Amino acid sequence: MxxxxxxxxxxxxxxxxxxxxxxxxxxxxxxxxxxxxxxxxxxxxxxxxxxxxxxxxxxxxxxxxxxxxxxxxxxxxxxxxxxxxxxxxxxxxxxxxxxxxxxxxxxxxxxxxxxxxxxxxxxxxxxxxxxxxxASKSARCYLASKGKALVDFGLRRAHGLDAGLYGARACYITGFTGTSNLCAGRKYAIPVFGTMAHSFVMVFEEEEEAFRAFARSFPDKTVFLIDTYNTFEGAKKALKLLREGIRVVGVRVDSGDLLEECVKVKELFQREGFWDIRIVVSGGLDEEDIHKLVSNGAPVDIFGVGTKVLTSADAPxxxxxxxxxxxxxxxxxxxxxxxxxxxxxxxxxxxxxxxxxxxxxxxxxxxxxxxxxxxxxxxxxxxxxxxxxxxxxxxxxxxxxxxxxxxxxxxxxxxxxxxxx
The missing domain is CATH 3.20.140.10 (nicotinate phosphoribosyltransferase)
Incomplete structure (x- = not known):
């Protein structure tokens, strides 16, 4: 026993x-x-x-x-x-x-x-x-987001599996839309979200081929990670699939100057009449980054936050x-x-x-x-x-x-x- x-x-x-x-x-x-x-x-x-x-x-x-x-x-x-x-x-x-x-x-x-x-x-x-x-850290992210959606991506760098579970729960309590953590999703009935990793894109010979493969597997939940090689070029490949009638829900940007990249990507889609493509950003974000992006009018729909929140990096x-x-x-x-x-x-x-x-x-x-x-x-x-x-x-x-x-x-x-x- x-x-x-x-x-x-x-x-x-x-x-x-x-x-x-x-x-x-x-x-x-x-x-x-x-x-x-x-x-x-x-x-x-x-x-x-x-x-x-x-x-x-x-x-x-x-x-x-x-x-x-x-x-x-x-x-x-x-x-x-x-x-x-x-x-x-x-x-x-x-x-x-x-x-x-x-x-x-x-x-x-x-x-x-x-x-x-x-x-x-x-x-x-x-x-x-x-x-x-x-919860106190994630509440600050919620305040900074000004109504934009937040998703917890922190399990992989949380200080232990229990910390990842508790962290997802604390984030949801304080206004997050959901989590990438399947265990938290099951235990607490928190909505779960996820796209793809850079490794998925790199496995295929061409980035476009990776996008097509993912779209075939998940035709109703197609979100492409577009910054593996060049963010703008990745966005253009997603646009090509959109023109062919493939349903693309959104794109994710995980690196670079997020404000500049998101503005360029949003303008690209809008010029072609695709106004509803959602932009997800991630990559070491916390409330300071979110506040900066929101204050500068970044066309971001969803913030994926993880490491700095589940470790409460500025006040651990x-x-x-x-x-x-x-x-x-x-x-x-x-x-x-x-x-x-x-x-x-x-x-x-x-x-x-x-x-x-x-x-x-x-x-x-x-x-x-x-x-x-x-x-x-x-x-x-x-x-x-x-x-x-x-x-x-x-x-x-x-x-x-x-x-x-x-x-x-x-x-x-x-x-x-x-x-x-």
């Missing part, structure tokens, strides 16, 4: 054994929050709750995991028996996925027996950190922490310089002015705010929202975001007030 209990750090288990030996098993609350936003982020997008809940159900210690832990000669048999029976039975509070979040706001709060919730630290940070990181990590904030009803907090924490389980109250976010208050927990009870005593309190509902939450949140916070080039601060009582 296998579980996923070893997806944790060693010290989570050494602390848990010591807690149990010293009878430190009282009610504890841990809070996951971002201390400070990256310099090039005005906001974050909460993401990863559903993947976390899925992982919690699989976070168990099977016979293989227990055999390995025993081989370390660190853990006592009674503690291994405890792990064999481990299952999350506590409470989980969260800000819904798709919501705009800021510094010092508790994305996730976990409450339960101290050893039980301590063990979950690494798992919670890993999943929510990455999902929120990518968040200053995120999972900290003890309450034990046996008493406040717990750090006073370390630059790493101070705030005590107690918390609620976030958001204030609006003229329908737009004005400032937030982070207060001791009470019902009625952004933070909701998701798990009670190890069980869901209600069904999780669908991916489409989460996506709508994000769109609704953007409608309430002040324009200055939507800037992808200028840093703007949003006021978050921490209140003790």
């Amino acid at each position: 296998q579980g996923k209990g070893l997806f944790t750090d060693l010290y989570e288990l050494t602390m848990a054994q010591a807690y149990l030996e010293n009878n430190k098993v009282g009610r504890a609350v841990f809070s996951l929050f971002v201390r400070k936003l990256p310099e090039n982020r005005n906001f974050l997008v909460s993401c990863g709750l559903e993947p976390l809940i899925e992982a919690l159900g699989e976070f168990k210690f099977g016979s293989e995991e227990l055999r390995y832990l025993k081989s370390l000669n660190m853990f006592k048999d009674w503690f291994l028996d405890y792990l064999e029976q481990y299952q999350f039975r506590g409470n989980l509070y969260a800000i819904r996925e798709g919501m705009i979040v800021l510094q010092n706001e508790p994305l996730i709060q976990i409450e339960g027996s101290l050893p039980e919730v301590q063990i979950l630290e690494t798992l919670v940070i890993n999943i929510v950190h990455y999902n929120t990181l990518v 990590y968040l200053d995120i922490a999972y900290k003890l904030v309450e034990y046996e009803g008493k406040p717990k907090f750090k006073l370390s310089p630059g790493k101070q924490t705030f005590p107690y389980k918390r609620q976030v109250i958001r204030h609006y002015e003229n329908g737009l976010m004005c400032y937030d208050e982070v207060i001791p927990y009470r019902e009625g705010g952004l933070v909701e009870l998701v798990f009670k005593e190890g069980n869901l309190t209600k069904p999780l929202p669908t991916l489409e509902e989460i996506r709508e939450t994000f769109f609704n949140e953007l409608s309430k975001l002040p324009e200055e916070l939507k800037s992808i080039s200028k840093k703007r601060d949003y006021n978050v007030l921490l209140k003790e009582v």
